[in-house]
Amino acid sequence: MIMRLSDDMKHILPACLFAVFSISGAFFTDAAAAERKGITVMHMSNEQNIIDVCPEHRYLLLPVQDSAPEGRIQLVADNNVCGAGINIRLAREKVDYFVPLDLSAYRGRNLRLDVQAVPASSLCWSEISCSDTFSAELSPKPLYHHIPAHGWMNDPNGMFWKDGKYHLFYQSNPYGCTWGNMHWGHSVSEDLIHWEDAGPALAPDAWGYIFSGSAVVDKENTAGFGENAVVAFYTSSKPTRWSDCQTQSIAYSTDGGRTFTKYGSNPVLVSDIQDFRDPKVFWYAPGKHWVMILAAGQQMRIYSSRDLKSWTYESSFGQTQGAHGGVWECPDLVELEVEGTGEKKWVLLCNINPGGPFGGSATQYFTGSFDGKKFVNEAPTLTKWMDWGKDNYATVTWSNVPDGRCIAIGWMSNWQYQVDLPQKGYRGTNTIARELSLYERDGVTCLKSAPVREMLSVRGDVLEKKPFRVSGMECAMDWCLPDGGAFEVEMKIRNNGAEKIGIVFGNKAGEQVKMYYDVSHGQFVADRTESGETGFNANFAAVTAAPAETDGEMTLRLFFDRTSVEIFGNGGEFVMTNLIFPTEPYSGLGFYSDRGSFTVTSLDIYPIVP
Ligand code: FRU
Numbered sequence: 001m002i003m004r005l006s007d008d009m010k011h012i013l014p015a016c017l018f019a020v021f022s023i024s025g026a027f028f029t030d031a032a033a034a035e036r037k038g039i040t041v042m043h044m045s046n047e048q049n050i051i052d053v054c055p056e057h058r059y060l061l062l063p064v065q066d067s068a069p070e071g072r073i074q075l076v077a078d079n080n081v082c083g084a085g086i087n088i089r090l091a092r093e094k095v096d097y098f099v100p101l102d103l104s105a106y107r108g109r110n111l112r113l114d115v116q117a118v119p120a121s122s123l124c125w126s127e128i129s130c131s132d133t134f135s136a137e138l139s140p141k142p143l144y145h146h147i148p149a150h151g152w153m154n155d156p157n158g159m160f161w162k163d164g165k166y167h168l169f170y171q172s173n174p175y176g177c178t179w180g181n182m183h184w185g186h187s188v189s190e191d192l193i194h195w196e197d198a199g200p201a202l203a204p205d206a207w208g209y210i211f212s213g214s215a216v217v218d219k220e221n222t223a224g225f226g227e228n229a230v231v232a233f234y235t236s237s238k239p240t241r242w243s244d245c246q247t248q249s250i251a252y253s254t255d256g257g258r259t260f261t262k263y264g265s266n267p268v269l270v271s272d273i274q275d276f277r278d279p280k281v282f283w284y285a286p287g288k289h290w291v292m293i294l295a296a297g298q299q300m301r302i303y304s305s306r307d308l309k310s311w312t313y314e315s316s317f318g319q320t321q322g323a324h325g326g327v328w329e330c331p332d333l334v335e336l337e338v339e340g341t342g343e344k345k346w347v348l349l350c351n352i353n354p355g356g357p358f359g360g361s362a363t364q365y366f367t368g369s370f371d372g373k374k375f376v377n378e379a380p381t382l383t384k385w386m387d388w389g390k391d392n393y394a395t396v397t398w399s400n401v402p403d404g405r406c407i408a409i410g411w412m413s414n415w416q417y418q419v420d421l422p423q424k425g426y427r428g429t430n431t432i433a434r435e436l437s438l439y440e441r442d443g444v445t446c447l448k449s450a451p452v453r454e455m456l457s458v459r460g461d462v463l464e465k466k467p468f469r470v471s472g473m474e475c476a477m478d479w480c481l482p483d484g485g486a487f488e489v490e491m492k493i494r495n496n497g498a499e500k501i502g503i504v505f506g507n508k509a510g511e512q513v514k515m516y517y518d519v520s521h522g523q524f525v526a527d528r529t530e531s532g533e534t535g536f537n538a539n540f541a542a543v544t545a546a547p548a549e550t551d552g553e554m555t556l557r558l559f560f561d562r563t564s565v566e567i568f569g570n571g572g573e574f575v576m577t578n579l580i581f582p583t584e585p586y587s588g589l590g591f592y593s594d595r596g597s598f599t600v601t602s603l604d605i606y607p608i609v610p
Helices: 007-012 031-036 453-458
Strands: 021-023 026-028 039-043 048-053 059-064 071-077 080-088 097-102 111-116 129-131 151-162 165-173 183-189 209-218 229-239 244-253 276-284 289-296 299-305 312-317 327-337 344-353 362-370 375-377 393-397 407-411 434-441 444-451 463-465 468-471 486-506 512-518 523-527 543-547 553-561 564-569 574-579 588-607
Touching: 151 183, 151 229, 151 393, 151 407, 165 209, 209 244, 229 276, 244 276, 276 327, 289 327, 299 327, 312 375, 327 393, 327 434, 344 375, 344 393, 344 434, 362 393, 362 444, 444 564, 468 486, 523 564, 523 574, 543 574
Parallel strands: 151 209, 209 276
Antiparallel strands: 021 026, 026 039, 039 048, 048 111, 059 097, 059 129, 071 080, 071 111, 151 165, 165 183, 209 229, 229 244, 276 289, 289 299, 299 312, 327 344, 344 362, 362 375, 393 407, 407 434, 434 444, 463 588, 468 588, 486 512, 486 553, 486 588, 512 523, 523 543, 553 564, 564 574
């Protein structure tokens, strides 16, 4: 028998009672602790529980243990189910961190939480509390990279610029540091470096989780949501008892992207294939229509629309082109100028998981032409990768950037091990924002990704080293790096016949990232096998290599931020993004050469002061 507590009964619960006890079949754990916090918990058979919350406080703080099995919370206000429910790993034996459940929408109502699949003996019952504030403890925390407010993050989503602000949404689980409950989290920045949390933007609904997508500014009000409304496109992903179902939905904002309203007639596009997701929408000016490109299994599909609501299938791309080691995801299609030619080409970004060059997820791209309906790859036999590290995925670009720059950002991680990363209170980091352009190398059009120019504005006082020559395998460390692990090193190197140009960043604990330019193979290599903590997943300790042509001269910009290193060679012609988890920040830098020598003709070290 299930018994509910009346308000009167709650007051007669003995305040000193800490043990589990039972009244007519319902169990109350740690009643004193809970009562003190304005919460009553009722336990029933089969690991079912009811939490009676007093929504006078803004948040219910829920204790999470990442290794606990998932339970489920359904909010019930005045006897009616509210929202799509939450899957959550409520703490059983230990609390890893707390997550906030925002109760503000339920003020003045009778709110109960129907909690399933959580045993009465779990630690969470005595740890749950109410609060008007929440501040997440996140560690180790990068200093100048975008991370979620708390909880899990994967792909960047829905990025647009408007009214002086860059908006960045992201795949977010606000209720844990593992994947699930996919929302769009939201952050806002004026300079692509300092990000402010803007709270969850879109929450799961009857059509499912809110998967990845994009956003546009509808200047001409083609959709009827208002002039300059921001219209967001996302995949509604619904795991049903029979199979997953993915459809495309829209939401709009008439306050510049601060809040979104879901369109009442979602979904707007359905299909008969299962993997059908991640719509990227843009305006195709010559045809005066909108284009949607989205991933469909291991192909991309292209649709067109005049009103953003009804979509016509136009073409598919990629069945026999590029890498196919995994499913295609998160596409983008942008037009860029080929440097120094005045010619423009279209670039199709295609994220793939698994099947990346070093295992797991990665971003490939194609260059060619697009007529508003069909993309034609100009080099159908080539596979081109955007980044040669292990940790650059789901790369997509901002829409509506005022100065015509094409700015991209990637999720700085890999599906192979994201869930095991030694991060606490959050999981997931984005790369620094990168400006994309095209260049020609030996008749092949290639993509260049350079750090956005805003990164220059956070350089602190430079430590400028005099030019020096490096000869020999011995690598003496110069402990000259700025404190705190957040810095940029810019250097120019001229080769004088060395076979290997070696650069090492490390700490006094002996942890290091080794990099070298391997002249005979024309490759830039980065080795993080001894970089710090690597044992949390067998796929993490890795050596990655980028094809790099240098003509005897090489410029490097290396960005370190406690848990990552991003390498930009020759202005972004080769790029490598890798996570690292040193137990203390790298403070030293050393060089070595194999066979001949090389000269470091300039070496500038900047603390990054965000
Ligand atoms: C890519 C991806 C997308 C999907 C999202 C779900 O990392 O699998 O295809 O929309 O993550 O979180």
